[in-house]
Amino acid sequence: MKNVVVGLSGGVDSSTAAAILHDQGYSVVGLTLWLMKGKGQCCSEGMVDAAQLCEQLGIPHHIVDTRESFQENIVDYLVAGYSTGVTPLPCSQCNKAVKFSPMLQYAKETLGIDRIATGHYARTRYDIATGRHQLLRAVDRTKDQSYFLYDLSQDVLARVIFPLGEQAKTETRRVAAAFGLHTADKPESQDLCLVEANGSMRAFLDKYITPQSGDIVDQAGNVLGQHEGVHHYTLGQRKGLGIAHSEPLYVVALDAANNRVIVGDRTATLAPDCTVQRLNWVSIDAPTTPIRAEVQIRYRSSAVPATIIPLESDRVRVVFDEPQSSVTPGQAAVWYDGDVLLGGGIIDR
Structure with a gap:
């Protein structure tokens, strides 16, 4: 019998993934990671729902x-x-450092099982020509989560199963109902787990970063208003600036060293390129010459045509065919060839 450890958050997706594999004849072991205290999936509430599913x-x-x-x-x-x-x-970062690798390690060392599965919407396949395990977008593009999985290692991709990768979210709920799962109608999580547990990202950050008021300035340095902490803002933000102006203003830079939020018009948010570090080449070996790809710089944004130019020190420069808005340091840039995720990294400029 095939053995697999399924990561269970207590939501409908992971529950259905476990039920599908169980129905396919796998010997399934449920595994829930206790990430933090509080409400929401991945917390106390999620653990109870996961336990009920395993009992069922x-x-x-x-x-x-x-x-x-x-x-x-x-x-x-x-x-x-x-x-x-x-x-x-x-x-x-959580998928790489907290979830997948530790899950696989626990499965191997504690349970003697070398396969894991989750309810993520993505697909994998082995490419004989390159000898690499590839990561692909889910069939349901509206639910595709491959963007968040770009940093998984070859070892993990070789041993992970994504049972939901070939189906739509509506099908997941239908299957969950058919199996009689109590999570079939459970509302979908709309926010980061930290936001769910703390009420808002602002509330979470204010627990750790003391808000310090400062100036909101235009690109010439003219003071237009006041802010209550640079950490409350992100590039491209338009709402919540509290500034009356003749035209819409957007956050175009965060100057934490001088405690300033810099704003400008929409054109000031556009960038022709960016540099990316902390690379993980997934479906292909790291190239030594420029390649063409479609690059996604936010989870909800579309991938756009770009040229990826290798640089020294394990970095690349991404040159967009057309300037992109709100290219944000700290976020991931992930590049694809159609459905195949080639690689990705963290935007640093």
Whole structure:
């Protein structure tokens, strides 16, 4: 019998993934990571729903206390970034450092199982020509989560199963209902787990960063208003500036060193290129010459044509065919060839 450890958050996606594999004849073990205290999935509420699912399916359920790792790799990582005017992307960091690799390690070392699965919407395949395990977008583009998975290692991709990658979200709920899962109608999480647990990202950050008022200035340095903390803002932000002006203003830079938020018109948010560091080449080997690809710089944005130019020190320069708005340091830039995720990294300029 095939054995697999399924990561369970307590939501409908992971629950359905476990039920599908169980129905396919896998010997399934449920594993829930205790990331933090509080409400929402990945927390106390999610653990209860995950435990109920395992009881319903008649499978073992393990809970691993990963709060210390989550604090170090996600909370401290976010606080450090926002304190310096960077807007970090927690989800890809969490998937790599807190979830997938530790899950696989626990599965192997504690349970003697070398396969894991999750309810993410993505696909994998092995490419004989390159000898690499490739990561692909989900069939349902509206739910595709490959952007958040770009930093997974070849070892993880070789051993992970994504049962939902070939189906639409509507199908997931239909399957969950058909299996009689109590999570079938559970509302979908709309925010980051930290936002769910703290009420808002502002409330979360204010627990760790003391708000310090300062100036909102235009690009010439003229003071237009006041802010209550640089960490409350992100590039491209338009709402919540509290400034009356003849034309819409957007955040175009965060000057944490001088405690200033810099604003400008929409054209000032456009960037022709960016540099990207902390690279992970997924479906292809790292190129030594420029390549063409479609690059996605935010989860909800479309991938756009660009040229990726290798630089020294494991970095690349991404040159967009057309300037892009709100290219944000700390966020991920991920490049694709159609559905195939080639690689990605963190925007540093």
